[in-house]
Each structure stands twice: as structure tokens, then as C-alpha cells.
Amino acid sequence: MSNIPNYLQDAKNLLTKDGFATSDVWYHGTSSALVSSIETHGLKRSGDTAMKQAAKGTMATIGNSYTESIEPVFLTQSKQLAYFWAEQTVRERGVRIEGEETPVVFAVKLPKELNVNVQPDVGAATLLMVTEGELYMDYLAKIYQEGSAGVLDIDLMKANRIEYLNKLGMAYIDTDIDAEFVSLVSIQT
Numbered sequence: 001m002s003n004i005p006n007y008l009q010d011a012k013n014l015l016t017k018d019g020f021a022t023s024d025v026w027y028h029g030t031s032s033a034l035v036s037s038i039e040t041h042g043l044k045r046s047g048d049t050a051m052k053q054a055a056k057g058t059m060a061t062i063g064n065s066y067t068e069s070i071e072p073v074f075l076t077q078s079k080q081l082a083y084f085w086a087e088q089t090v091r092e093r094g095v096r097i098e099g100e101e102t103p104v105v106f107a108v109k110l111p112k113e114l115n116v117n118v119q120p121d122v123g124a125a126t127l128l129m130v131t132e133g134e135l136y137m138d139y140l141a142k143i144y145q146e147g148s149a150g151v152l153d154i155d156l157m158k159a160n161r162i163e164y165l166n167k168l169g170m171a172y173i174d175t176d177i178d179a180e181f182v183s184l185v186s187i188q189t
Contacts, residue, residue: 004083007187008105011080011169012147019149019166024115026075026108026171027185029086031093031101035184038106042179043073072172075118079105079185081169084139088132105185108177120165121172125156140168 014020028043076082086103093101110118127133137152144152154167164170 004080005187008079008083008185011078011143014078015143015147015149017149019163020077020081020169022077022165024110024112026077026110026118027079027082028073028075028106028108028182029082029084029089030104030106031086031090032104033093033099033101035104038182039179039184042182043106043108043177045073045174045176046071072174073177074121075108075171075173076169077165077171078169079107080143081140082106084136107183107185109181109183110173110177111181114173114175114177114181117175118171118173120161120163121168121170122159122161122164123172124164124168124170125159127156 011020030038074085076085082105083103086105090101090103124133127136141152144150152167154163159167
């Protein structure tokens with residue numbers, strides 16, 4: 001994994017023996033190419049239209065149809081974990097879209113009425129089936145080892161819902177998030 005900027009390294013501070021602490025501030029990692037759109041329109045479910053168009057074009061080229069699905073907005077309680085997923089987004093976009101992109105992290109401060117809708121991402125059980133998931137689990141294991149939380153101990157297929165949030169730092173909200181609740185995390189933050 002690349003070097004994570006110091007100002008985003010918060011995982012050790014959030015990690016306890018029970019997992020990652022939560023609050024009303026969440027984080028979302030993505031590509032720098034999407035900053036302007038997110039600052040204007042907020043975080044939209046399945047909001048990367050360029051990637052959807054690229055996938056649609058690829059499927060048309062090989063003669064298959066493309067069924068668009070609506071994914072929720074993925075969140076985590078750690079800037080550092082969000083950065084990991086931002087790197088994955090940049091990597092995925094780089095395969096289909098030309099241009100210089102870098103990982104960025106957005107802070108999402110939700111009002112109480114929206115914050116209660118944040119759910120543990122139990123879909124993370126599929127992590128074992130994809131390379132990015134294996135990389136993430138290795139990355140998390142290192143964070144646990146470097147911190148004072150001990151060993152990451154979770155059976156993804158049998159874990160309780162809340163363990164996906166607490167132990168893995170994986171959550172989502174199945175609604176669009178207005179721009180007023182979203183801000184780019186920078187060195188000054």
C-alpha cells in the first residue's frame with residue numbers, strides 16, 4: 001500500500017479492543033476527478049457516471065447488455081480507511097478513464113436524522129472473493145498489529161452485522177448526501 005499522508009493517519013487513534021470508534025462524522029474516499037461534482041452536488045449513490053458509461057461501453061463492445069445498479073454511498077469512520085478505498089477508486093478509474101487522478105477523502109458530517117441511517121456494510125463478506133478485499137484485510141491486520149487492539153479476529157461469513165462496522169470500518173447509507181454535509185479533508189482540517 002502506498003504511503004498515506006500523515007494528516008489522514010487516524011486509524012490507530014480510533015481503534016480500541018472493540019474496534020473502530022464511531023461518531024457523527026464519516027469519511028468517503030474517492031478520486032480527485034470527482035471533487036468538483038461532489039462539492040457541488042454532494043455524494044450520490046452510484047455517482048461515478050464516467051465509470052458507469054465506460055462499463056456500459058465495454059459491455060456493448062463485447063455484445064452484452066449492461067444493467068445499471070444503484071449502490072449506496074460507502075462510508076467509514078476513519079480517514080485512513082477511506083484513503084485506502086480512494087486509492088482503489090483511482091486504480092479502477094485508471095483502467096477505463098485517461099487522466100491524472102489522485103486519492104482524496106471527504107468528511108461527511110451528518111445531522112442526527114440522517115446519521116441513524118448509516119448501516120454496517122455486511123456486503124463486505126464478499127471481500128474474500130476479490131483482490132481488493134484481500135488487500136484491505138491485510139491492510140487492516142497491519143493496523144491492528146501496529147495499534148494496541150491486538151489481532152483482527154473476524155470470520156466474514158459468520159460475523160455479526162455490527163462487526164463489519166466496528167472491526168472492519170465498513171458502513172453505508174442508502175441515500176444521497178447533500179453537499180452541505182460534505183467537505184474535502186485537507187492538511188488544514
